[in-house]
Amino acid sequence: MRVSGKGLIDRETVLNFKFNGQPFQGFVGDTLASALLANDQRLVARSFKYHRPRGIMTAGSEEPNALVTVQRGKAQEPNTRATVQPLYEGLVAEPQNAWPSLKFDVLGVNDLLSPFLAAGFYYKTFMWPRAFWERVYEPFIRRAAGLGALADAYDYDLYEKAFAHCDVLIIGAGPSGLVAALTAARAGLDVILADENDRLGGRLLSEVEEVAGVAGHIWADDVLAELAGLANVRILINTTVTGAYDQGTYGALERVGHHLEMAPEGLPLESFWRITAKRAILCAGALERQIAFPNNDRPGIMTASGMRSYLNRYGVSPGQKIAVFGNNSDAHRTARDFAEAGVEVVAMIDSREGVSAQADYPIYAEAEVVGTSGRLGLTSITIRHSGGLKTIECDALGVSGGWNPSVHLTCHMNGRPVWDPSLASFYPKTVLFPALWSLAQPRG
Numbered sequence: 001m002r003v004s005g006k007g008l009i010d011r012e013t014v015l016n017f018k019f020n021g022q023p024f025q026g027f028v029g030d031t032l033a034s035a036l037l038a039n040d041q042r043l044v045a046r047s048f049k050y051h052r053p054r055g056i057m058t059a060g061s062e063e064p065n066a067l068v069t070v071q072r073g074k075a076q077e078p079n080t081r082a083t084v085q086p087l088y089e090g091l092v093a094e095p096q097n098a099w100p101s102l103k104f105d106v107l108g109v110n111d112l113l114s115p116f117l118a119a120g121f122y123y124k125t126f127m128w129p130r131a132f133w134e135r136v137y138e139p140f141i142r143r144a145a146g147l148g149a150l151a152d153a154y155d156y157d158l159y160e161k162a163f164a165h166c167d168v169l170i171i172g173a174g175p176s177g178l179v180a181a182l183t184a185a186r187a188g189l190d191v192i193l194a195d196e197n198d199r200l201g202g203r204l205l206s207e208v209e210e211v212a213g214v215a216g217h218i219w220a221d222d223v224l225a226e227l228a229g230l231a232n233v234r235i236l237i238n239t240t241v242t243g244a245y246d247q248g249t250y251g252a253l254e255r256v257g258h259h260l261e262m263a264p265e266g267l268p269l270e271s272f273w274r275i276t277a278k279r280a281i282l283c284a285g286a287l288e289r290q291i292a293f294p295n296n297d298r299p300g301i302m303t304a305s306g307m308r309s310y311l312n313r314y315g316v317s318p319g320q321k322i323a324v325f326g327n328n329s330d331a332h333r334t335a336r337d338f339a340e341a342g343v344e345v346v347a348m349i350d351s352r353e354g355v356s357a358q359a360d361y362p363i364y365a366e367a368e369v370v371g372t373s374g375r376l377g378l379t380s381i382t383i384r385h386s387g388g389l390k391t392i393e394c395d396a397l398g399v400s401g402g403w404n405p406s407v408h409l410t411c412h413m414n415g416r417p418v419w420d421p422s423l424a425s426f427y428p429k430t431v432l433f434p435a436l437w438s439l440a441q442p443r444g
Helices: 032-038 104-113 122-127 132-144 175-186 216-228 304-312 329-340 409-414
Strands: 012-020 022-029 068-074 077-079 091-095 160-169 193-195 235-236 237-245 248-254 270-282 285-289 300-301 321-326 342-350 362-363 366-373 380-385 386-395 396-400 403-405 419-422 425-427 431-434 435-439
Touching: 012 032, 012 300, 022 032, 032 304, 091 419, 160 175, 160 248, 175 216, 193 237, 193 270, 216 235, 216 329, 237 270, 237 409, 285 304, 300 304, 304 321, 304 396, 321 329, 321 380, 329 342, 329 396, 342 380, 362 380, 366 396
Parallel strands: 012 091, 160 193, 160 270, 193 235, 270 435, 300 396, 321 342, 321 396, 342 362, 403 425
Antiparallel strands: 012 022, 068 077, 068 091, 237 248, 248 270, 285 403, 366 380, 380 386, 419 425, 431 435
């Protein structure tokens, strides 16, 4: 549902789109995921093997659940993450891996049979008779455990390649990336700033905290305005740096036309960049961890930071009754933001000992979620605390198990991250190889 007074979207410009054959409306600035949540569409997909109901879990490119097929005329693009697909007028998206419908999937029976479908059972069960494999077993398994499918029609979209050189490549345009780019640009260096999102600022767009006395997103816009006015800076939005190679060479995929229903003639759908940089600075941020508990995959269960993103950036609440479960102080920011926005927070569950906090909503210290209910969407959670077991009705649960620095790119060219027991995660070395530096360091 939409939350009044929240979000950075343009509520004056309505966009019409379709999902699962049903018409919906969103606004300029929405992603497909935020628009679906705004329309109370929590069920968006089915799981790969057991066909369990799946909902939106995050608000970024780390999304594991909300994979859809986007129709583009006669072409279609499978496995598109709804969390990074910009909304545009006329967008048509379809769920995947469900038949005959998303709500009623025949192969959902696999979930009931899961005790008999252990990993590797295929190799023991479908060996005999040998002649059945190609004509019977393999086609059935592919249809039952597939994701998306490519269109049969020829892809007439244009795909381009590009080359660039710079003194410094900044990977990621969150607060660290913006400061790094501004510092390098003011020093007279040729800078390329690349970020995978269509609006730059990183977590500053999803939080209510201020920077230099102004809202974080306003500070980010001011920095970007200065960078855009400098001749020695190139800004690449919707661009993911995909690889680090010898001699300071980096591969980057720019999604040029994915925000358009019909691209103008000559505009490519995608462009692959080969960037040669004397130095690169990785500012890719961190990803929030989940916490393991029974049935923690129901639609409505999300990362706590993802819930904050939908509230503060898109003006969307994933539910009417919110619960938050975490093992760190960052989780409390989610409960605080929703309560201040007027959304009912029914529980803040913190697994740590000695937590002392006061709020206008119930806080359960030294507690944990031990179960959930709701087949097609979360309806309640069960927690264990000092008073025993307690069932709490809610339709959205934000979970925070801490943060893992994004070390993916740093592992290229045999880069090895370092384990930090205090963070319970790996972090990249400061200097990974001669051309790449990382700003991800453990907190002191």
